[in-house]
Amino acid sequence: MKKDLQNEFLSTITHEIRTPLTSIKGFSQTLQDNWDKIGDEQKKKFIKIIEEQSERLIKLIENVLNVAKIDSNNENIVPKKVNLNQIAKKVIELTKINHKEHNFETNLASGELCALADTDFCEQILVNILENACKYSPKNTTVKISTGTKENNAYVSIQDEGEGIEENQLPKIFDKFFRVDNYLTSKAQGSGLGLYIAQNLAHKMNGEIKVESSTQNNKGTVFTLYLPVFEIENFTRKDM
Ligand SMILES: Nc1ncnc2c1ncn2[C@@H]1O[C@H](COP(=O)(O)OP(=O)(O)OP(=O)(O)O)[C@@H](O)[C@H]1O
Ligand SMILES: [Mg+2]
Incomplete structure (x- = not known):
């Protein structure tokens, strides 16, 4: 450094x-x-x-x-087959405990949704994004979680009904210690590390977190975690 x-x-x-x-x-x-x-x-x-x-x-x-x-590049993993639906369900249950005043709606891909990834990393990423969705949107609003595949990726999408993030702030939200300077952020505690960690863990799994947000009409924010879909051809039996 x-x-x-x-x-x-x-x-x-x-x-x-x-x-x-x-x-x-x-x-x-x-x-x-x-x-x-x-x-x-x-x-x-x-x-x-x-x-x-x-x-x-x-x-x-x-x-x-x-x-x-x-x-320090000391946290490396060997990606394995993980079921993103199962991880998403677990993280939603965990988040519900501390956010009883939010509604959670799920629309998960049917059956298993397998990605080539790491369970602990995925859990940590989804916890950070879901916590944010609840922290930065009003009580009694709905957080929607959906999963599916798009091209060669499996994804988990988390949408809130908060006030959104200004377009010019969007590129900075994954930076270390960055917090948007608005009343929502000043009301909620945090140090601006959650998304930095999440994006870096996603990169270590050859994945990516994308964000779309609107400050108009309470459309809120959508964070989507994309990960390489698990394909059996990429693996010999001993790898699994
Ligand atoms: N769903 C969201 N809606 C609106 N703003 C958001 C949302 N998620 C993140 N942000 C903005 O992005 C900033 C960075 O988020 P990040 O998770 O990295 O940090 P934090 O939540 O402030 O603190 P930490 O996660 O380290 O406890 C937040 O401070 C907030 O301003
Ligand atoms: Mg956070």
Whole structure:
């Protein structure tokens, strides 16, 4: 990494760590100093904030470790046959737990949808995209997940009913630490690493994530993960 990039990385990380830590420290101190003066409801609220900020730190650390692995080219896989329908279903169930106020609609290709890929990478990519779909669209809206094949690719598409992303911001959203500067992003926590990680993992599987978005008429955003379709001819039995 070049020196100025390294410095920028460090200063961003330091800021991202300091913000939740300051909040955790502040709320812990307030609780200790005013324990007898604060009501139970207020105490619960403060403890909840401490928990959320700790989660934010854990997620940040996990993401930074993932970025370090990707950037040092240390995370390589041997692509295998994976069933994208099965992975999509699992990730939807996991996401539903934390996003009960969203509706999820699925339109999956019938039977198995096999790609030449890596299960863990696919799960991580879809978690990041689905989390975003929920984070950046209003409650009680629908997130649609569809799967299928197009030319030599198998795909998973995730569409939300959020406000969309401005056209001039679209090329930047896969950059490290990039977050669109709008009220939606300032309301939702994040460090701008999710899509950088997702796109890099997709590339490692010879795949690609594409995005289409509109800020008109609440058409929302569609992220599509394309992966090489699994074809039996590419494999001898021992590879499988
Ligand atoms: N579905 C979406 N609708 C609108 N904006 C989005 C959507 N997905 C991503 N974005 C924008 O792209 C930015 C980058 O997304 P990314 O997932 O990389 O980071 P993040 O969600 O801010 O943080 P992290 O994923 O690291 O917790 C977001 O901050 C947001 O501004
Ligand atoms: Mg994200």
